[in-house]
Amino acid sequence: xxxxxxxxxxxxxxxxxDVLRVSHRAGDVGPASYGYANLARQAALGAHLLEFDVRVTxxxxxxxxxxxxxxxxxxxxxxxxxxxxxxxxxDDVPRCxxxxxxxxxxxxxxxxxxxxxxPAGAARLAGLLDEHGMAGxxxxxxxxxxxxxxxxxxxxxxxxxxxxxxxxxxDPVALAHDCAADLVHPCWEWLPAPHETLxxxxxxxxxxxxxxxxxxxxxxxxHVAEGLYALGVxxxxxxxTALLASVAATGTQ
Numbered sequence: 116x117x118x119x120x121x122x123x124x125x126x127x128x129x130x131x132x133d134v135l136r137v138s139h140r141a142g143d144v145g146p147a148s149y150g151y152a153n154l155a156r157q158a159a160l161g162a163h164l165l166e167f168d169v170r171v172t173x174x175x176x177x178x179x180x181x182x183x184x185x186x187x188x189x190x191x192x193x194x195x196x197x198x199x200x201x202x203x204x205x206d207d208v209p210r211c212x213x214x215x216x217x218x219x220x221x222x223x224x225x226x227x228x229x230x231x232x233x234p235a236g237a238a239r240l241a242g243l244l245d246e247h248g249m250a251g252x253x254x255x256x257x258x259x260x261x262x263x264x265x266x267x268x269x270x271x272x273x274x275x276x277x278x279x280x281x282x283x284x285x286d287p288v289a290l291a292h293d294c295a296a297d298l299v300h301p302c303w304e305w306l307p308a309p310h311e312t313l314x315x316x317x318x319x320x321x322x323x324x325x326x327x328x329x330x331x332x333x334x335x336x337x338h339v340a341e342g343l344y345a346l347g348v349x350x351x352x353x354x355x356t357a358l359l360a361s362v363a364a365t366g367t368q
Contacts, residue, residue: 117222119163122254122274124297124328128347131366135350136359137226138162139333140181143354149179149209154221161360164254165218166226166333166352169211171236176201177211177243183230197231211240215247224252226330226352228278232262237269244270254350256330258302260294267295276300276330287318288325298349300330309334310342319346337362 120133138157141148154165168181178201184193188205196204218225227240244250255266256276263275276298279285287299299322303309309332313319322329328349334340335355340362343351353359 116219116252117158117163117224119224119252122224122252124274124323124326125347125349126323126326129349130347131344131363134344134348134359134363135163135330136161136356136363137164137166137330137350137352138223138356139166139352139354141165141167142356149214149217151217151220154217154223157356158221158223160356161363162223162356164224164226164350165214165221166228167214169227169229169240170196170231171233172196172201172204173198174200175233175235175239177236177240178204179209179211179214181230212243215243215249219247219249224254225249226254226256226276226350229255229257229259229262229266231259232257232265234265234269237265240266241270241273244273254298254330256298256300260290263294263296274298278302282306282312288321288327291322291327292325296327298328298330300332302332304332304334308339310339310346313348314342314346341366 120135141153167179169177170180180196184195186193244253254274254276257263258278263277266275274297277291277294277296278300280302291299306312330350331343331348333352344362344366351359
């Protein structure tokens with residue numbers, strides 16, 4: 116397996132080689148994104164972790180799916196993943212167990228963005244990670260505090276991240292403490308200069324003082340990625356793994 120920088124928050128700014136490189140949705144290259152061949156490619160490009168979206172089915176199974184609804188093959192009304200048993204989820208939707216297995220085989224760690232979860236689903240996820248030896252190589256994340264708390268109950272030893280989109284109307288430190296998160300993850304890819312917004316954020320210093328780490332949105336702009344590395348963040352997601360590896364290599368020369 117690929118040696119990983121620590122998944123735990125760093126007490127000081129990270130050097131470029133220690134910033135976790137997270138392949139956002141396996142590079143978003145198409146239907147085969149989560150198959151072994153592409154995951155091995157992402158690892159070869161320099162990714163440390165695979166980011167993937169997890170949703171729970173009606174029978175507490177787990178699938179990898181970003182959006183909340185599926186369009187049935189018969190052309191009927193869209194149906195939410197959570198309302199379908201796993202047996203009725205279309206075959207082209209990856210199963211969480213398969214993605215974890217292929218990521219393990221490729222040598223990657225995991226950054227699971229959990230969109231929906233139940234207590235039974237959380238236990239299933241924790242069991243899958245244990246089964247594949249990935250408990251020490253996984254971050255569990257969600258934009259929903261309730262889901263982060265479920266992850267904390269099912270897998271208390273795994274680091275957890277809370278995602279948020281707001282810039283001004285949020286206290287990330289209080290948010291993290293409320294749901295037992297170890298890392299805060301601003302989703303700021305929509306900002307024109309998010310690295311500057313993060314540098315000026317009043318909470319950034321208090322987050323580090325509180326023992327929290329910072330995971331950054333998926334970023335494909337080189338100058339922004341360079342700014343994030345300069346800030347010494349804990350992790351950066353990107354659709355372009357090679358970009359992150361290139362910026363890291365430049366920073367370590």
